[in-house]
Amino acid sequence: MQNYLEFDFKISPLQPWNEILMAELIEVGFDSFTEEHEGILAYVPKDIFDEKELSNIALMNNEEIKISYTYREMPNINWNEEWEKNFEPIYVADKVLIRAEFHEPNPELHEIVIQPKMSFGTGHHPTTHLMIQQMLEMDFTGKTVLDMGCGTSVLAIFAKQRGAGRTVAIDIDEWSVENSKENAVRNNVELNISLGTADNLGSEKFDIILANINRNILISDIPTYEGVLNSGGQLLLSGLCFFDVDDILEVCTKANLVLKNRQQREEWMSLLLEKN
Structure with a gap:
Protein backbone atom coordinates (compact mmCIF):
# COMPACT_ATOMS: atom_id res chain seq x y z
CA MET A 1 0.00 0.00 0.00
CA GLN A 2 1.15 3.53 -0.70
CA ASN A 3 0.22 7.03 0.36
CA TYR A 4 -2.10 8.98 -1.92
CA LEU A 5 -2.85 12.65 -2.42
CA GLU A 6 -6.50 13.66 -2.75
CA PHE A 7 -7.11 16.66 -5.01
CA ASP A 8 -10.38 18.57 -4.80
CA PHE A 9 -10.83 20.26 -8.20
CA LYS A 10 -13.50 22.96 -8.60
CA ILE A 11 -14.48 23.36 -12.26
CA SER A 12 -16.64 26.06 -13.87
CA PRO A 13 -18.45 25.36 -16.11
CA LEU A 14 -18.60 21.74 -14.94
CA GLN A 15 -19.67 20.05 -18.18
CA PRO A 16 -18.05 18.76 -20.31
CA TRP A 17 -14.78 19.78 -18.69
CA ASN A 18 -14.93 17.42 -15.70
CA GLU A 19 -14.64 14.35 -17.96
CA ILE A 20 -11.95 15.98 -20.08
CA LEU A 21 -9.92 16.94 -17.01
CA MET A 22 -10.10 13.35 -15.74
CA ALA A 23 -8.74 12.08 -19.05
CA GLU A 24 -5.84 14.54 -18.90
CA LEU A 25 -5.10 13.76 -15.24
CA ILE A 26 -4.75 10.06 -16.09
CA GLU A 27 -1.85 11.03 -18.36
CA VAL A 28 0.09 12.53 -15.40
CA GLY A 29 -0.44 9.64 -12.99
CA PHE A 30 -3.88 10.13 -11.41
CA ASP A 31 -5.67 6.79 -11.25
CA SER A 32 -9.08 7.17 -9.60
CA PHE A 33 -11.81 9.79 -9.44
CA THR A 34 -15.08 10.72 -7.76
CA GLU A 35 -17.49 13.15 -9.39
CA GLU A 36 -18.75 15.98 -7.17
CA HIS A 37 -21.41 18.70 -7.62
CA GLU A 38 -18.82 21.38 -8.34
CA GLY A 39 -15.97 19.32 -9.75
CA ILE A 40 -14.09 16.10 -9.05
CA LEU A 41 -11.99 14.43 -6.40
CA ALA A 42 -8.85 12.95 -7.98
CA TYR A 43 -6.25 10.63 -6.47
CA VAL A 44 -2.56 10.21 -7.28
CA PRO A 45 0.23 8.24 -5.56
CA LYS A 46 2.28 10.70 -3.55
CA ASP A 47 5.63 9.37 -4.73
CA ILE A 48 4.92 9.98 -8.44
CA PHE A 49 3.11 13.33 -8.22
CA ASP A 50 4.78 16.19 -10.08
CA GLU A 51 3.12 19.59 -9.67
CA LYS A 52 4.90 20.89 -12.77
CA GLU A 53 3.20 18.23 -14.90
CA LEU A 54 -0.15 19.21 -13.39
CA SER A 55 0.38 22.90 -14.17
CA ASN A 56 1.30 22.03 -17.78
CA ILE A 57 -2.05 20.34 -18.49
CA ALA A 58 -3.70 22.30 -21.31
CA LEU A 59 -7.07 22.53 -19.58
CA MET A 60 -5.49 24.16 -16.53
CA ASN A 61 -4.35 27.03 -18.77
CA ASN A 62 -7.58 27.50 -20.73
CA GLU A 63 -8.93 30.99 -20.06
CA GLU A 64 -12.50 29.88 -20.87
CA ILE A 65 -12.56 27.48 -17.92
CA LYS A 66 -12.01 28.23 -14.26
CA ILE A 67 -10.25 25.40 -12.40
CA SER A 68 -8.97 25.62 -8.85
CA TYR A 69 -7.82 22.90 -6.47
CA THR A 70 -6.72 22.05 -2.98
CA TYR A 71 -5.12 18.79 -1.90
CA ARG A 72 -4.32 16.73 1.17
CA GLU A 73 -2.45 13.55 1.96
CA MET A 74 -4.70 10.56 2.49
CA PRO A 75 -4.32 7.78 5.08
CA ASN A 76 -2.40 4.69 4.04
CA ILE A 77 -5.32 2.44 3.04
CA ASN A 78 -5.90 -0.25 0.43
CA TRP A 79 -7.29 1.74 -2.50
CA ASN A 80 -7.98 -1.34 -4.62
CA GLU A 81 -10.23 -2.67 -1.86
CA GLU A 82 -11.99 0.68 -1.55
CA TRP A 83 -12.52 0.87 -5.31
CA GLU A 84 -13.88 -2.66 -5.50
CA LYS A 85 -16.55 -1.78 -2.95
CA ASN A 86 -17.93 0.81 -5.38
CA PHE A 87 -17.51 -1.13 -8.61
CA GLU A 88 -20.89 -1.59 -10.32
CA PRO A 89 -21.61 -3.90 -13.27
CA ILE A 90 -21.85 -2.20 -16.67
CA TYR A 91 -24.44 -2.97 -19.35
CA VAL A 92 -23.80 -2.10 -23.01
CA ALA A 93 -26.71 -1.98 -25.45
CA ASP A 94 -28.56 -4.61 -23.37
CA LYS A 95 -26.22 -7.18 -24.90
CA VAL A 96 -22.94 -7.07 -23.00
CA LEU A 97 -22.33 -7.22 -19.25
CA ILE A 98 -18.96 -6.16 -17.84
CA ARG A 99 -18.77 -7.34 -14.26
CA ALA A 100 -16.45 -8.41 -11.48
CA GLU A 101 -16.28 -11.93 -10.07
CA PHE A 102 -18.28 -10.87 -7.03
CA HIS A 103 -21.27 -9.78 -9.16
CA GLU A 104 -24.12 -12.11 -10.04
CA PRO A 105 -23.74 -13.61 -13.55
CA ASN A 106 -26.39 -13.08 -16.22
CA PRO A 107 -26.51 -16.00 -18.69
CA GLU A 108 -28.74 -14.01 -21.04
CA LEU A 109 -25.97 -11.49 -21.78
CA HIS A 110 -22.47 -11.71 -23.19
CA GLU A 111 -20.23 -11.41 -20.14
CA ILE A 112 -16.74 -9.99 -19.65
CA VAL A 113 -15.37 -10.58 -16.14
CA ILE A 114 -12.63 -8.29 -14.90
CA GLN A 115 -10.92 -7.60 -11.60
CA PRO A 116 -11.45 -3.87 -11.11
CA LYS A 117 -7.98 -2.74 -10.20
CA MET A 118 -7.01 0.88 -10.71
CA SER A 119 -6.33 0.65 -14.43
CA PHE A 120 -8.33 2.60 -16.99
CA GLY A 121 -10.96 0.84 -19.07
CA THR A 122 -13.43 -0.84 -16.75
CA GLY A 123 -16.33 0.17 -18.98
CA HIS A 124 -17.62 2.91 -16.72
CA HIS A 125 -16.06 5.61 -18.85
CA PRO A 126 -18.21 6.59 -21.87
CA THR A 127 -15.34 5.93 -24.30
CA THR A 128 -15.00 2.26 -23.29
CA HIS A 129 -18.78 1.92 -23.58
Missing part, protein backbone atom coordinates in the same frame (compact mmCIF):
# COMPACT_ATOMS: atom_id res chain seq x y z
CA LEU A 130 -18.62 3.45 -27.09
CA MET A 131 -15.86 1.07 -28.17
CA ILE A 132 -17.82 -2.01 -27.04
CA GLN A 133 -20.96 -0.69 -28.74
CA GLN A 134 -19.16 -0.25 -32.07
CA MET A 135 -17.44 -3.63 -31.71
CA LEU A 136 -20.84 -5.31 -31.51
CA GLU A 137 -21.34 -4.48 -35.21
CA MET A 138 -17.87 -5.59 -36.35
CA ASP A 139 -16.70 -8.99 -37.61
CA PHE A 140 -13.74 -10.28 -35.60
CA THR A 141 -13.78 -13.88 -36.81
CA GLY A 142 -10.19 -14.98 -37.44
CA LYS A 143 -8.94 -11.38 -37.54
CA THR A 144 -5.61 -10.25 -36.12
CA VAL A 145 -6.28 -7.54 -33.55
CA LEU A 146 -4.24 -4.87 -31.75
CA ASP A 147 -5.59 -3.23 -28.56
CA MET A 148 -3.44 -0.11 -28.11
CA GLY A 149 -3.48 1.41 -24.61
CA CYS A 150 -5.33 -1.67 -23.40
CA GLY A 151 -5.94 -0.74 -19.74
CA THR A 152 -7.80 -3.73 -18.31
CA SER A 153 -7.80 -5.35 -21.80
CA VAL A 154 -11.59 -5.46 -21.77
CA LEU A 155 -11.59 -4.62 -25.50
CA ALA A 156 -9.00 -7.25 -26.40
CA ILE A 157 -10.91 -9.82 -24.35
CA PHE A 158 -14.18 -8.93 -26.09
CA ALA A 159 -12.50 -9.19 -29.51
CA LYS A 160 -11.20 -12.64 -28.60
CA GLN A 161 -14.61 -13.72 -27.35
CA ARG A 162 -16.05 -12.60 -30.69
CA GLY A 163 -13.74 -14.95 -32.56
CA ALA A 164 -10.56 -12.93 -33.15
CA GLY A 165 -7.34 -14.73 -33.98
CA ARG A 166 -4.00 -13.48 -32.68
CA THR A 167 -4.71 -10.52 -30.40
CA VAL A 168 -2.01 -8.16 -29.11
CA ALA A 169 -2.56 -5.82 -26.14
CA ILE A 170 -0.11 -3.02 -25.30
CA ASP A 171 -0.09 -0.44 -22.50
CA ILE A 172 2.41 2.03 -21.11
CA ASP A 173 1.42 1.27 -17.51
CA GLU A 174 2.89 -1.76 -15.71
CA TRP A 175 -0.19 -2.09 -13.51
CA SER A 176 -2.40 -2.33 -16.62
CA VAL A 177 -0.15 -5.01 -18.13
CA GLU A 178 -0.34 -7.17 -15.01
CA ASN A 179 -4.08 -6.61 -14.67
CA SER A 180 -4.57 -7.51 -18.34
CA LYS A 181 -2.75 -10.81 -17.87
CA GLU A 182 -4.98 -11.66 -14.91
CA ASN A 183 -8.14 -10.69 -16.80
CA ALA A 184 -7.17 -12.79 -19.83
CA VAL A 185 -6.90 -15.86 -17.59
CA ARG A 186 -10.14 -14.91 -15.87
CA ASN A 187 -11.97 -14.93 -19.22
CA ASN A 188 -10.18 -18.00 -20.65
CA VAL A 189 -8.71 -16.14 -23.62
CA GLU A 190 -5.16 -15.99 -24.94
CA LEU A 191 -3.70 -12.49 -25.38
CA ASN A 192 -0.19 -11.34 -26.23
CA ILE A 193 0.28 -8.58 -23.66
CA SER A 194 3.28 -6.28 -23.38
CA LEU A 195 4.50 -3.00 -21.92
CA GLY A 196 5.13 -0.23 -24.43
CA THR A 197 3.78 2.35 -26.86
CA ALA A 198 3.20 2.59 -30.60
CA ASP A 199 6.97 2.97 -30.93
CA ASN A 200 7.25 -0.70 -29.97
CA LEU A 201 5.19 -1.90 -32.93
CA GLY A 202 7.29 -3.83 -35.39
CA SER A 203 6.42 -5.17 -38.80
CA GLU A 204 3.46 -7.31 -37.74
CA LYS A 205 0.24 -6.40 -39.55
CA PHE A 206 -3.27 -6.29 -38.10
CA ASP A 207 -6.78 -6.52 -39.51
CA ILE A 208 -8.32 -4.46 -36.68
CA ILE A 209 -6.75 -1.88 -34.38
CA LEU A 210 -8.56 -0.66 -31.26
CA ALA A 211 -7.23 2.55 -29.70
CA ASN A 212 -9.09 4.15 -26.81
CA ILE A 213 -6.45 6.63 -25.66
CA ASN A 214 -6.62 10.43 -25.97
CA ARG A 215 -6.57 13.09 -28.65
CA ASN A 216 -2.88 13.99 -28.55
CA ILE A 217 -1.60 10.42 -28.59
CA LEU A 218 -4.03 9.48 -31.35
CA ILE A 219 -2.92 12.38 -33.54
CA SER A 220 0.70 11.38 -32.98
CA ASP A 221 0.20 7.64 -33.49
CA ILE A 222 -2.42 7.35 -36.27
CA PRO A 223 0.27 7.28 -39.02
CA THR A 224 1.94 4.40 -37.15
CA TYR A 225 -1.37 2.54 -36.86
CA GLU A 226 -1.93 2.98 -40.60
CA GLY A 227 1.50 1.48 -41.25
CA VAL A 228 0.67 -1.76 -39.44
CA LEU A 229 -2.95 -2.00 -40.63
CA ASN A 230 -3.73 -4.36 -43.49
CA SER A 231 -5.41 -3.00 -46.60
CA GLY A 232 -9.15 -3.00 -45.93
CA GLY A 233 -8.45 -3.16 -42.21
CA GLN A 234 -10.42 -1.25 -39.60
CA LEU A 235 -9.25 1.30 -37.02
CA LEU A 236 -11.63 1.99 -34.13
CA LEU A 237 -10.80 5.10 -32.10
CA SER A 238 -12.12 6.74 -28.97
CA GLY A 239 -10.83 8.81 -26.08
CA LEU A 240 -11.74 11.99 -27.95
CA CYS A 241 -14.40 14.64 -27.50
CA PHE A 242 -16.80 15.91 -30.16
CA PHE A 243 -14.66 19.02 -30.73
CA ASP A 244 -11.59 16.84 -31.46
CA VAL A 245 -13.18 15.03 -34.39
CA ASP A 246 -12.14 17.43 -37.17
CA ASP A 247 -8.48 17.34 -36.07
CA ILE A 248 -8.54 13.54 -35.87
CA LEU A 249 -10.18 13.15 -39.28
CA GLU A 250 -7.65 15.49 -40.86
CA VAL A 251 -4.84 13.18 -39.74
CA CYS A 252 -6.81 10.10 -40.82
CA THR A 253 -7.44 11.49 -44.30
CA LYS A 254 -3.70 12.05 -44.76
CA ALA A 255 -3.14 8.45 -43.63
CA ASN A 256 -5.55 7.07 -46.26
CA LEU A 257 -8.19 6.16 -43.66
CA VAL A 258 -11.86 6.62 -44.51
CA LEU A 259 -14.56 7.28 -41.90
CA LYS A 260 -17.22 4.54 -41.88
CA ASN A 261 -19.15 5.25 -38.69
CA ARG A 262 -19.22 7.60 -35.72
CA GLN A 263 -21.04 7.37 -32.41
CA GLN A 264 -21.42 9.79 -29.53
CA ARG A 265 -22.08 9.29 -25.82
CA GLU A 266 -22.33 12.46 -23.75
CA GLU A 267 -19.48 14.66 -25.07
CA TRP A 268 -17.33 11.68 -26.11
CA MET A 269 -16.97 10.19 -29.61
CA SER A 270 -15.86 6.98 -31.26
CA LEU A 271 -14.81 6.76 -34.91
CA LEU A 272 -14.62 3.65 -37.09
CA LEU A 273 -12.28 4.04 -40.05
CA GLU A 274 -11.14 1.77 -42.87
CA LYS A 275 -7.84 1.68 -44.75
CA ASN A 276 -8.20 1.98 -48.53
Whole structure:
Protein backbone atom coordinates (compact mmCIF):
# COMPACT_ATOMS: atom_id res chain seq x y z
CA MET A 1 0.00 0.00 0.00
CA GLN A 2 1.15 3.53 -0.70
CA ASN A 3 0.22 7.03 0.36
CA TYR A 4 -2.10 8.98 -1.92
CA LEU A 5 -2.85 12.65 -2.42
CA GLU A 6 -6.50 13.66 -2.75
CA PHE A 7 -7.11 16.66 -5.01
CA ASP A 8 -10.38 18.57 -4.80
CA PHE A 9 -10.83 20.26 -8.20
CA LYS A 10 -13.50 22.96 -8.60
CA ILE A 11 -14.48 23.36 -12.26
CA SER A 12 -16.64 26.06 -13.87
CA PRO A 13 -18.45 25.36 -16.11
CA LEU A 14 -18.60 21.74 -14.94
CA GLN A 15 -19.67 20.05 -18.18
CA PRO A 16 -18.05 18.76 -20.31
CA TRP A 17 -14.78 19.78 -18.69
CA ASN A 18 -14.93 17.42 -15.70
CA GLU A 19 -14.64 14.35 -17.96
CA ILE A 20 -11.95 15.98 -20.08
CA LEU A 21 -9.92 16.94 -17.01
CA MET A 22 -10.10 13.35 -15.74
CA ALA A 23 -8.74 12.08 -19.05
CA GLU A 24 -5.84 14.54 -18.90
CA LEU A 25 -5.10 13.76 -15.24
CA ILE A 26 -4.75 10.06 -16.09
CA GLU A 27 -1.85 11.03 -18.36
CA VAL A 28 0.09 12.53 -15.40
CA GLY A 29 -0.44 9.64 -12.99
CA PHE A 30 -3.88 10.13 -11.41
CA ASP A 31 -5.67 6.79 -11.25
CA SER A 32 -9.08 7.17 -9.60
CA PHE A 33 -11.81 9.79 -9.44
CA THR A 34 -15.08 10.72 -7.76
CA GLU A 35 -17.49 13.15 -9.39
CA GLU A 36 -18.75 15.98 -7.17
CA HIS A 37 -21.41 18.70 -7.62
CA GLU A 38 -18.82 21.38 -8.34
CA GLY A 39 -15.97 19.32 -9.75
CA ILE A 40 -14.09 16.10 -9.05
CA LEU A 41 -11.99 14.43 -6.40
CA ALA A 42 -8.85 12.95 -7.98
CA TYR A 43 -6.25 10.63 -6.47
CA VAL A 44 -2.56 10.21 -7.28
CA PRO A 45 0.23 8.24 -5.56
CA LYS A 46 2.28 10.70 -3.55
CA ASP A 47 5.63 9.37 -4.73
CA ILE A 48 4.92 9.98 -8.44
CA PHE A 49 3.11 13.33 -8.22
CA ASP A 50 4.78 16.19 -10.08
CA GLU A 51 3.12 19.59 -9.67
CA LYS A 52 4.90 20.89 -12.77
CA GLU A 53 3.20 18.23 -14.90
CA LEU A 54 -0.15 19.21 -13.39
CA SER A 55 0.38 22.90 -14.17
CA ASN A 56 1.30 22.03 -17.78
CA ILE A 57 -2.05 20.34 -18.49
CA ALA A 58 -3.70 22.30 -21.31
CA LEU A 59 -7.07 22.53 -19.58
CA MET A 60 -5.49 24.16 -16.53
CA ASN A 61 -4.35 27.03 -18.77
CA ASN A 62 -7.58 27.50 -20.73
CA GLU A 63 -8.93 30.99 -20.06
CA GLU A 64 -12.50 29.88 -20.87
CA ILE A 65 -12.56 27.48 -17.92
CA LYS A 66 -12.01 28.23 -14.26
CA ILE A 67 -10.25 25.40 -12.40
CA SER A 68 -8.97 25.62 -8.85
CA TYR A 69 -7.82 22.90 -6.47
CA THR A 70 -6.72 22.05 -2.98
CA TYR A 71 -5.12 18.79 -1.90
CA ARG A 72 -4.32 16.73 1.17
CA GLU A 73 -2.45 13.55 1.96
CA MET A 74 -4.70 10.56 2.49
CA PRO A 75 -4.32 7.78 5.08
CA ASN A 76 -2.40 4.69 4.04
CA ILE A 77 -5.32 2.44 3.04
CA ASN A 78 -5.90 -0.25 0.43
CA TRP A 79 -7.29 1.74 -2.50
CA ASN A 80 -7.98 -1.34 -4.62
CA GLU A 81 -10.23 -2.67 -1.86
CA GLU A 82 -11.99 0.68 -1.55
CA TRP A 83 -12.52 0.87 -5.31
CA GLU A 84 -13.88 -2.66 -5.50
CA LYS A 85 -16.55 -1.78 -2.95
CA ASN A 86 -17.93 0.81 -5.38
CA PHE A 87 -17.51 -1.13 -8.61
CA GLU A 88 -20.89 -1.59 -10.32
CA PRO A 89 -21.61 -3.90 -13.27
CA ILE A 90 -21.85 -2.20 -16.67
CA TYR A 91 -24.44 -2.97 -19.35
CA VAL A 92 -23.80 -2.10 -23.01
CA ALA A 93 -26.71 -1.98 -25.45
CA ASP A 94 -28.56 -4.61 -23.37
CA LYS A 95 -26.22 -7.18 -24.90
CA VAL A 96 -22.94 -7.07 -23.00
CA LEU A 97 -22.33 -7.22 -19.25
CA ILE A 98 -18.96 -6.16 -17.84
CA ARG A 99 -18.77 -7.34 -14.26
CA ALA A 100 -16.45 -8.41 -11.48
CA GLU A 101 -16.28 -11.93 -10.07
CA PHE A 102 -18.28 -10.87 -7.03
CA HIS A 103 -21.27 -9.78 -9.16
CA GLU A 104 -24.12 -12.11 -10.04
CA PRO A 105 -23.74 -13.61 -13.55
CA ASN A 106 -26.39 -13.08 -16.22
CA PRO A 107 -26.51 -16.00 -18.69
CA GLU A 108 -28.74 -14.01 -21.04
CA LEU A 109 -25.97 -11.49 -21.78
CA HIS A 110 -22.47 -11.71 -23.19
CA GLU A 111 -20.23 -11.41 -20.14
CA ILE A 112 -16.74 -9.99 -19.65
CA VAL A 113 -15.37 -10.58 -16.14
CA ILE A 114 -12.63 -8.29 -14.90
CA GLN A 115 -10.92 -7.60 -11.60
CA PRO A 116 -11.45 -3.87 -11.11
CA LYS A 117 -7.98 -2.74 -10.20
CA MET A 118 -7.01 0.88 -10.71
CA SER A 119 -6.33 0.65 -14.43
CA PHE A 120 -8.33 2.60 -16.99
CA GLY A 121 -10.96 0.84 -19.07
CA THR A 122 -13.43 -0.84 -16.75
CA GLY A 123 -16.33 0.17 -18.98
CA HIS A 124 -17.62 2.91 -16.72
CA HIS A 125 -16.06 5.61 -18.85
CA PRO A 126 -18.21 6.59 -21.87
CA THR A 127 -15.34 5.93 -24.30
CA THR A 128 -15.00 2.26 -23.29
CA HIS A 129 -18.78 1.92 -23.58
CA LEU A 130 -18.62 3.45 -27.09
CA MET A 131 -15.86 1.07 -28.17
CA ILE A 132 -17.82 -2.01 -27.04
CA GLN A 133 -20.96 -0.69 -28.74
CA GLN A 134 -19.16 -0.25 -32.07
CA MET A 135 -17.44 -3.63 -31.71
CA LEU A 136 -20.84 -5.31 -31.51
CA GLU A 137 -21.34 -4.48 -35.21
CA MET A 138 -17.87 -5.59 -36.35
CA ASP A 139 -16.70 -8.99 -37.61
CA PHE A 140 -13.74 -10.28 -35.60
CA THR A 141 -13.78 -13.88 -36.81
CA GLY A 142 -10.19 -14.98 -37.44
CA LYS A 143 -8.94 -11.38 -37.54
CA THR A 144 -5.61 -10.25 -36.12
CA VAL A 145 -6.28 -7.54 -33.55
CA LEU A 146 -4.24 -4.87 -31.75
CA ASP A 147 -5.59 -3.23 -28.56
CA MET A 148 -3.44 -0.11 -28.11
CA GLY A 149 -3.48 1.41 -24.61
CA CYS A 150 -5.33 -1.67 -23.40
CA GLY A 151 -5.94 -0.74 -19.74
CA THR A 152 -7.80 -3.73 -18.31
CA SER A 153 -7.80 -5.35 -21.80
CA VAL A 154 -11.59 -5.46 -21.77
CA LEU A 155 -11.59 -4.62 -25.50
CA ALA A 156 -9.00 -7.25 -26.40
CA ILE A 157 -10.91 -9.82 -24.35
CA PHE A 158 -14.18 -8.93 -26.09
CA ALA A 159 -12.50 -9.19 -29.51
CA LYS A 160 -11.20 -12.64 -28.60
CA GLN A 161 -14.61 -13.72 -27.35
CA ARG A 162 -16.05 -12.60 -30.69
CA GLY A 163 -13.74 -14.95 -32.56
CA ALA A 164 -10.56 -12.93 -33.15
CA GLY A 165 -7.34 -14.73 -33.98
CA ARG A 166 -4.00 -13.48 -32.68
CA THR A 167 -4.71 -10.52 -30.40
CA VAL A 168 -2.01 -8.16 -29.11
CA ALA A 169 -2.56 -5.82 -26.14
CA ILE A 170 -0.11 -3.02 -25.30
CA ASP A 171 -0.09 -0.44 -22.50
CA ILE A 172 2.41 2.03 -21.11
CA ASP A 173 1.42 1.27 -17.51
CA GLU A 174 2.89 -1.76 -15.71
CA TRP A 175 -0.19 -2.09 -13.51
CA SER A 176 -2.40 -2.33 -16.62
CA VAL A 177 -0.15 -5.01 -18.13
CA GLU A 178 -0.34 -7.17 -15.01
CA ASN A 179 -4.08 -6.61 -14.67
CA SER A 180 -4.57 -7.51 -18.34
CA LYS A 181 -2.75 -10.81 -17.87
CA GLU A 182 -4.98 -11.66 -14.91
CA ASN A 183 -8.14 -10.69 -16.80
CA ALA A 184 -7.17 -12.79 -19.83
CA VAL A 185 -6.90 -15.86 -17.59
CA ARG A 186 -10.14 -14.91 -15.87
CA ASN A 187 -11.97 -14.93 -19.22
CA ASN A 188 -10.18 -18.00 -20.65
CA VAL A 189 -8.71 -16.14 -23.62
CA GLU A 190 -5.16 -15.99 -24.94
CA LEU A 191 -3.70 -12.49 -25.38
CA ASN A 192 -0.19 -11.34 -26.23
CA ILE A 193 0.28 -8.58 -23.66
CA SER A 194 3.28 -6.28 -23.38
CA LEU A 195 4.50 -3.00 -21.92
CA GLY A 196 5.13 -0.23 -24.43
CA THR A 197 3.78 2.35 -26.86
CA ALA A 198 3.20 2.59 -30.60
CA ASP A 199 6.97 2.97 -30.93
CA ASN A 200 7.25 -0.70 -29.97
CA LEU A 201 5.19 -1.90 -32.93
CA GLY A 202 7.29 -3.83 -35.39
CA SER A 203 6.42 -5.17 -38.80
CA GLU A 204 3.46 -7.31 -37.74
CA LYS A 205 0.24 -6.40 -39.55
CA PHE A 206 -3.27 -6.29 -38.10
CA ASP A 207 -6.78 -6.52 -39.51
CA ILE A 208 -8.32 -4.46 -36.68
CA ILE A 209 -6.75 -1.88 -34.38
CA LEU A 210 -8.56 -0.66 -31.26
CA ALA A 211 -7.23 2.55 -29.70
CA ASN A 212 -9.09 4.15 -26.81
CA ILE A 213 -6.45 6.63 -25.66
CA ASN A 214 -6.62 10.43 -25.97
CA ARG A 215 -6.57 13.09 -28.65
CA ASN A 216 -2.88 13.99 -28.55
CA ILE A 217 -1.60 10.42 -28.59
CA LEU A 218 -4.03 9.48 -31.35
CA ILE A 219 -2.92 12.38 -33.54
CA SER A 220 0.70 11.38 -32.98
CA ASP A 221 0.20 7.64 -33.49
CA ILE A 222 -2.42 7.35 -36.27
CA PRO A 223 0.27 7.28 -39.02
CA THR A 224 1.94 4.40 -37.15
CA TYR A 225 -1.37 2.54 -36.86
CA GLU A 226 -1.93 2.98 -40.60
CA GLY A 227 1.50 1.48 -41.25
CA VAL A 228 0.67 -1.76 -39.44
CA LEU A 229 -2.95 -2.00 -40.63
CA ASN A 230 -3.73 -4.36 -43.49
CA SER A 231 -5.41 -3.00 -46.60
CA GLY A 232 -9.15 -3.00 -45.93
CA GLY A 233 -8.45 -3.16 -42.21
CA GLN A 234 -10.42 -1.25 -39.60
CA LEU A 235 -9.25 1.30 -37.02
CA LEU A 236 -11.63 1.99 -34.13
CA LEU A 237 -10.80 5.10 -32.10
CA SER A 238 -12.12 6.74 -28.97
CA GLY A 239 -10.83 8.81 -26.08
CA LEU A 240 -11.74 11.99 -27.95
CA CYS A 241 -14.40 14.64 -27.50
CA PHE A 242 -16.80 15.91 -30.16
CA PHE A 243 -14.66 19.02 -30.73
CA ASP A 244 -11.59 16.84 -31.46
CA VAL A 245 -13.18 15.03 -34.39
CA ASP A 246 -12.14 17.43 -37.17
CA ASP A 247 -8.48 17.34 -36.07
CA ILE A 248 -8.54 13.54 -35.87
CA LEU A 249 -10.18 13.15 -39.28
CA GLU A 250 -7.65 15.49 -40.86
CA VAL A 251 -4.84 13.18 -39.74
CA CYS A 252 -6.81 10.10 -40.82
CA THR A 253 -7.44 11.49 -44.30
CA LYS A 254 -3.70 12.05 -44.76
CA ALA A 255 -3.14 8.45 -43.63
CA ASN A 256 -5.55 7.07 -46.26
CA LEU A 257 -8.19 6.16 -43.66
CA VAL A 258 -11.86 6.62 -44.51
CA LEU A 259 -14.56 7.28 -41.90
CA LYS A 260 -17.22 4.54 -41.88
CA ASN A 261 -19.15 5.25 -38.69
CA ARG A 262 -19.22 7.60 -35.72
CA GLN A 263 -21.04 7.37 -32.41
CA GLN A 264 -21.42 9.79 -29.53
CA ARG A 265 -22.08 9.29 -25.82
CA GLU A 266 -22.33 12.46 -23.75
CA GLU A 267 -19.48 14.66 -25.07
CA TRP A 268 -17.33 11.68 -26.11
CA MET A 269 -16.97 10.19 -29.61
CA SER A 270 -15.86 6.98 -31.26
CA LEU A 271 -14.81 6.76 -34.91
CA LEU A 272 -14.62 3.65 -37.09
CA LEU A 273 -12.28 4.04 -40.05
CA GLU A 274 -11.14 1.77 -42.87
CA LYS A 275 -7.84 1.68 -44.75
CA ASN A 276 -8.20 1.98 -48.53
